[in-house]
Amino acid sequence: EVQLVESGGGLVQPGGSLRLSCAASGFTFSGSWMSWVRQTPGKGLEWVANIKKDGSEKYYVDSVKGRFTISRDNAKNSLYLQMDSLRADDTAVYYCARDGDGYVYWGQGTLVTVSS
Amino acid sequence: DIQMTQSPSTLSASVGDRVTITCRASQNIRSLLAWYQQKPGKAPKLLISGASRLESGVPSRFSGSGSGTEFTLTIGSLQPDDFATYYCQQYNHFKTFGQGTKVEIK
Numbered sequence: 053e054v055q056l057v058e059s060g061g062g063l064v065q066p067g068g069s070l071r072l073s074c075a076a077s078g079f080t081f082s083g084s085w086m087s088w089v090r091q092t093p094g095k096g097l098e099w100v101a102n103i104k105k106d107g108s109e110k111y112y113v114d115s116v117k118g119r120f121t122i123s124r125d126n127a128k129n130s131l132y133l134q135m136d137s138l139r140a141d142d143t144a145v146y147y148c149a150r151d152g153d154g155y156v157y158w159g160q161g162t163l164v165t166v167s168s
Numbered sequence: 169d170i171q172m173t174q175s176p177s178t179l180s181a182s183v184g185d186r187v188t189i190t191c192r193a194s195q196n197i198r199s200l201l202a203w204y205q206q207k208p209g210k211a212p213k214l215l216i217s218g219a220s221r222l223e224s225g226v227p228s229r230f231s232g233s234g235s236g237t238e239f240t241l242t243i244g245s246l247q248p249d250d251f252a253t254y255y256c257q258q259y260n261h262f263k264t265f266g267q268g269t270k271v272e273i274k
Binding site for chain 1: 169200202204211212214216218221223255257259262264265266267
């Protein structure tokens with residue numbers, strides 16, 4: 053059974069940092085592109101970033117470029133999202149998902165709240 | 169950037185109704201379009217990929233069509249479990265979601 057379990061969300065002040073993790077199991081993690089997707093009540097679903105199987109290519113939505121960094125550790129079957137210089141509009145539920153023709157597999161999501 | 173526009177934003181319907189949701193892309197995305205169903209507090213569920221390819225386990229009352237810039241999701245006969253929010257997503261160039269269509273009980 054495929055499982056994606058996010059962790060690391062919480063309350064952080066504007067300008068602060070947070071690191072999200074996603075533990076993967078039930079499939080060949082090293083053979084899969086992976087994504088982070090976020091959801092806010094106001095803006096709906098938004099793709100944030102994705103990363104190639106071996107970590108050699110990374111892509112970001114314009115609004116997080118220079119602030120967020122996606123990475124992975126294939127030995128640990130884990131995906132990460134380092135979020136720096138956080139802003140109020142980064143408040144969202146963050147999901148990790150396995151890339152493909154659409155996202156078949158999603159985690160349960162972790163809530164990030166940016167507020168003073 | 170590719171923008172995805174769904175219509176309507178909200179749809180009121182009854183059990184047994186035929187329901188159609190439209191998704192328009194700001195540029196040609198070929199058939200690289202997916203449809204999702206989402207219920208409150210849950211992650212989205214993939215229904216259709218490749219514009220018309222039904223995912224395993226998805227009821228056959230769901231169907232998708234279109235290519236280029238115009239796409240539709242049709243629910244042939246609305247069931248009680250289908251009241252939810254539906255999203256389209258392009259994956260031709262990076263990924264972009266539509267703003268969602270909430271299907272509510274009439």
